[in-house]
Amino acid sequence: MFLTQDYAIRPVPEAERKPFLNVSVTTGAWVIAMSTLWTGSVLAQGMPFAMVVNATILGMGILVAYGAFMGWLGARYGVSTTVLAREAFGRVGSSLLGIVFALTLGIGWFGWQIAFFAQTLATMFPDAWLASYQPAVVWGGSLMILTAFIGYRALSALSMFAVPLIVALSAWGLWVSLGAATQATPLEATMSLFEGVSIVVGNAALGAVIFPDLTRYARTASVGALATCGGYFLGGVLAVLAGAAITASAGTAAGNLPAAMAAVGMGFFAFLILLFAQWTTNDNNLYSGALGLANVVRLPKSVLCIAMGVVGVLIALSGVENYFVPYLNFLSSYVPPIAGVVIADHWIVKRVLEQRDYKFGPGAQHAGINWLAVASVLAGGFLGGSLGFGITPINAIAIAFVLHAGGSVLLRMVGLSAEIGRSVEDHTGF
Secondary structure, eight states, rough: OOOOOOSHHHHOOOGOOOOOHHHHHHHHHHSSSHHHHHHHHHHHSOHHHHHHHHHHHHEEEEEEEHHHHHHHHHHHTTTTTTHHHHHHHHHHHHHHHHHHHIIIIIIIIIIHHHHHHHHHHHHHHHOOGGGHHHHHHHHHHHHHHHHHHHHHHHHHHHHHHHHHHHHHHHHHHHHHHHHHHHHHTTTTTOOHHHHHHHHHHHHHHHHHHHTTHTTTTTHHHHHHHHHHHHHOOOOOOOOHHHHHHHHHHOOOTTTTTTHHHTTTTTTHHHHHHHHHHHHHHHHHHHHHHHHHHTSSSSSSSHHHHHHHHHHHHHHHHHGGGGGHHHHHHHHHSHHHHHHHHHHHHHIIIIIIIIIOOOOSSOEEEEEEEEEEHHHHHHHHHHHHTTSSSSHHHHHHHHHHHHHHHHHHHHHTTTTOOSEEEEEEEOTTTT
């Protein structure tokens, strides 16, 4: 159907591309989530508000520094992250990434975020039946599935309505809390600036990797890069600072943001922030998971959205979502180095060594698998958190970049290739 036509595994046609504001607001909606507000709440417990500001700006700056490259690539070629990865990882390698995205974003984190939404709502409105846990899981999950099912059109339409509302309400919460927040003494003044930056980066590192899922709709490559910088950076900074200021002003514990919002007089507006912040973020999680799986199986993205969404809702209803968190964290640690490989592959391997651009569409050829790219991601994910210094996701990206670029140069010098087999895209993009 036209309603759900979303070019899941084909380049988005030029006629369907969107302007800067549309893409910027849609990417901003991804990072404006309750988890980002909670990040600010955690920071406020461990450092003065002025240091929170510095940590937030530095952390979000790091994210958009590499996210801009991914956003540029998505817009330049008009394809999703997993389709883009066909050039770097090969057809089989990109399918492995699609499975990881489906398990982490489309099912695991989607189910966890639904449960998080319902638990928070039940805490805020303990006497309302619709806000009790199980009903909230069902209707909240259904809303998130609906927009992901339709695709980018629905994501952007919801974002264009919800983001200005969330921004206005969060800015108001920040404003009424700012005076008290700047004078407040942290309950546990034990966090360094570097630790604060690490927390900010860790909260949103995965989203910056999969920017192409949204920026493929940008009119030009520069629009894709700038839109991610503008939307993701500004949205993230506002959400973190609002969460920090509200918590510091109210003097509540970091885990009790709803109570802090109530203490500063936000009341029903806190519910609106919760609803739309979670909706605009979690539908993107499901959307990216479905795009990833569409690169693996010959099923429409809309069908995959429903299937994975239902599984996520069932996980939340069963109350077992927290048992999956260690496994989700483990798998998610291998997502950031994907950006390092893709960036190295496009600008070093293809542009410099092979002197060509990426190619997608009917007849486009890709390797069956690029073992060096896969090995670089595995090494980056494993070593990123094992170095004992630096920021884990950034370590992983840097390691993967160096290994893939350096390994490709060395192999070329000795006349070898990391590519095994060949694959050709058919008329459907598969």
